[in-house]
Amino acid sequence: MIDDISGIVAQKILDAGIIRSEDHDIYYYGLQLVVSTIIKVFGLIFIAVLFKKVIEAVIFLTVFGFMRINAGGLHLDTYMKCFIATAASMMLIIWAGSSIPSYLSFYIISVALAISFLLIIRYAPVDNPNRTLSKREHGIYRKRSIYAITIQIIIIVTAYFINIKLYRYCSIASLSVLFESLTLLPLASRCRQE
Structure with missing residues (x-):
């Protein structure tokens, strides 16, 4: 279609x-x-x-999409597989982020964002199998990935400290960033190729 x-x-x-x-x-x-x-x-x-989770889905799509555009990541071989994987991941992240108790949220958010930052620094950007980045483009997207993760960390942490009641949304956002960052791992690409 x-x-x-x-x-x-x-x-x-x-x-x-x-x-x-x-x-x-x-x-x-x-x-x-x-x-x-x-x-x-x-x-x-x-x-x-x-599922009455529109705000949470918008947070996931915004955070995940913003990182995905800049950093790339694992690509599946059909649109349907991609949709199913994204939908399942979105619902899992929304469920997980919504289930984190407030007293653990700061630690979960901090660890998720720290791991995400390190993965972005180490692996971003990842080429799309349909289009390989030139050396110049790789440099541009690398900088954009670092800026994107930095901006997202600042927004998530600021929102958390401005209003602690936003901890569930901040948890969902930080887990969304972590999920996108995990798709950069070479293991993710190898699993797809096998």
Whole structure:
């Protein structure tokens, strides 16, 4: 479905003379990303609505997505596998973050963010199997990954200290960052290749 929609739209903009024929594949790939992202986000929000966890899902999607765009990570070979893995991970993280008692939240948040920072420093960015980063792009995304994790740490810690009642949301955010950081590990890529 995603391929069909992307192919039709790419062909229509080619036929309309908006793009050159040699750029067709680039636009087709870009459209695949846009269409799959829209479908995935709506699907994940739909699941969150069913479970009455919309705010938590938005936190997960924002934090995870912000790191993912900059750092990369494990990619599965089909859109459906990616959707199922993301949905399961989102619900697990929401459940885990919501289950942390307030007296442990500071320690969990601190450890999750510290491990995430170290993993980002060590492994980010990770190439996408569909597009390898050039040396220059690798440097750019490395800096962006470090900025992204730093910004997220500042926001999560600040929110926690401004209002301790936000600890569940901060826990979900920190676990979301940790989850994305774990997808950078070489072990994650090896598991996919086997």
